[in-house]
Amino acid sequence: MILTFLSVSFLVFSFLDMAEGDSSAYVLPEDAAEEEIAAYREAQGLNRPFLERYSGFMLSFMKGEWGISAAGHDIKSMIAHSVPVTISIAFSSIFLALLISVPLSIAAVRRKWIGCGVSVLSTVLMIMPSFLLSMVLVLLFSVYFRVFPVAGYVPLSRGFILHVRSIFLPSLTLALLHSSLFMRVFRKALAAGAESQYSLFALSTGMSEKEIAVKSALRPSLPLLASLVSQSLSFALGGSAAVETVFSLPGIGALMVDAALSRDAQLAGTVMILVAVSVAFVFFLFEGILPMIDPRVRRHR
């Protein structure tokens, strides 16, 4: 995680450094004398070596001084406003995805015709880009049925129901995309578990098929599911850009798109470092959880 932080911040800083060239070209008048430029560069610390400036950048980043966006707002408060939005979508989408995919996968293993339906569904969702799916859902639920609002965000502090209503469709979009992957992988693992010898043994001891599906087939597939969830969380953190834009939610993804469209490199760089670090943190967390749910890993250590 620390390595990720170092390498990503290094990447961002060197890009910023290269692209900005030298801010003396923007700040000083065009006919500035050589001495004036030199004095300015000295005052801004631009003459110091690259690594020294990089460590300065890192220090101020760690202290939480992230600077000011091109539009003149404080980057820290902008990010603080958008993080809760993205987090609440990310978690509710994972929750919904599990709610959709786990029962469907279990049903698919037990009944052939459900299995066929599930594979068609997950294939369709697999090839659907997130922005297209969200447009379809908006047309369906907001324009024709008028159940959910078209766009906009209501914070949790203004009431739970209103909050859920405002994030339901974006979460559903991401949840459907996650669940296509979940179902595909999880189903295979379940089927392998159900066909295995220990399931056969369980059957011979008189366990019902339902019990076997839950006890002896589900349990070995759990670590796989957990790794999928950790990957999906990172996807939700990064890939929510399109969904947040369609639903005009003020989240991290939308902030990043705004930064990209307004050429705000400082803001975009800061967001990118934070996203990378949080994704790395999720992976790190997963590594910690894995031995708890998977005895096979424990034994190897």
Add this chain to the structure above:
Amino acid sequence: MKRLIFGSLLLLLIIIAALFLEGDAYVDAASRLSPPSGDNIMGTDAFGRSLSAMIGKGVLVSIAVASAITALSFAAGIMLSFLFFSWEMPNPLFITAMLTVKSIPPVILALFLNALSGPGILKLIAVLSIGQMANIATTAYSRVAVLRNEEFVLASFGLGKSRLYVFRKHIIPALIPYIALQSVSVFLSSILSESSLSFLGCGVPVTTATIGSILAEARATAAIAPWTVVFPAAFLLLIGIALECIISALSKLDTSTH
């Protein structure tokens, strides 16, 4: 096998249709948002431009971009395999490096570069190829690790063959099924990411029509002129179906995943 043929034929058909439809789209204020008819078989958009001409061009641009990304990733896959073949990278080091690469979502990286210096096709191709690198490197690493200790490889070394010779003669043929499968997946995900980024206005520059940018413009007119959404979306989904068929056929051929 049937799926492979079906998928390839469908993809070919889409490209031919796109070549046939492709043309210059002109702004025509008189025929804004006209439904599909003999003149414009897919109707017109909010500026009166012929949708079929724009979609044709968009499909070709998307496929060209995705092909470039696939070619780059393919080359990178071969080169990384050779690297891993000649230098046994320690496993913990490899895993850490992959986690670092994986923790930057490609879309975010693309948006960051956009913020730095604006959109551009070459930049898009480069960024999305980098985004695929983690998967490709993982496949190459795990495959080469297995192959390195296979008897036929060891035997070839024992005969005094050079590293490059063994790689060309024994490793590449054994890698081809995996790389082929991966290339098609890369193609599909490039098409999806490219259209998402273009939809956001941060992919292919706005002056070039792509499926993503057509859909972005169609967002405003979706309810009153459904054809502005339906046709580009249908093309995107058809490309997806074709590629998905090829992927599932290729993964059936690949016996190691079962």
